[in-house]
Amino acid sequence: MLKKEFNKKDVNRMRSLITGNVNSSSEIQIGYKKKIIEYKEGDVWTENKKTWTIKNGIKQTISKVDSIRKEIFMPLCCPKCNKVMKNKLDKPNYRIHKKCYKCVVSYENKLTIQGKYDQYEKKLITNNKLNYLSEMESYLLDAVNTSNEGYISEKGEIERWVGGINKEKMIKDIIQNTEKARKKLKKELNVEKKTI
Secondary structure, three states: OOOOOOOHHHHHHHHHHHHOOOOOOOOOOOOOOOOOOOOOOOOEEEEOOEEEEEEOOEEEEEOOOHHHHHHHOOOOEOOOOOOEOOOOOHHHHHHHHOOOHHHHHHHHHHHHHHOOHHHHHHHHHHHHHHHHHHHHHHHHHHHHHOOOOOEEOOOOOEEOOOOOOOHHHHHHHHHHHHHHHHHHHHHHHHHHHHHO
8 A cells, every 4th residue: 555646757757767768857847057168178268257277187277376386386397308306406496497407507518518608697697686686676665665653672662763864755766776777787688698
């Protein structure tokens, strides 16, 4: 004896399961069907204000810091020779040249043989000076723009210093002087590029 009577949809569903039509529906369904787009390896698309891609078969988001992360982190293997970078000199050389220490040594050896190493070295030093100049400019501008709220003395009292420099003039002088130095260094860099 059955305690429950079967509905027509239950009988149709059982009939579909027995005959092997597991995907067939026993009821009429009404609704929204989402458009399905198939993406392949390397495709980039935007969905819900996010940028997506497929890398190694896995769907991943592309964030704004991916390019920075790529610059900061050193890969396991050298991009040039595909050997594992485990030497202690690989990390500093990768930051500058984007290759392992051995690749840098072989490249510099080739430049020495060709007689172009001195120009290459000057170019590296000039680029280093440009980076240092930019850091100093930002440090000085930050120091000028800090507020003079007061300083705590050794006794624990707050001292407020008044007077001093004209901030607008100091900012203008810093920017002008660094721009002059930057132009001079870029001129040196362009002269070196022409000779290489």
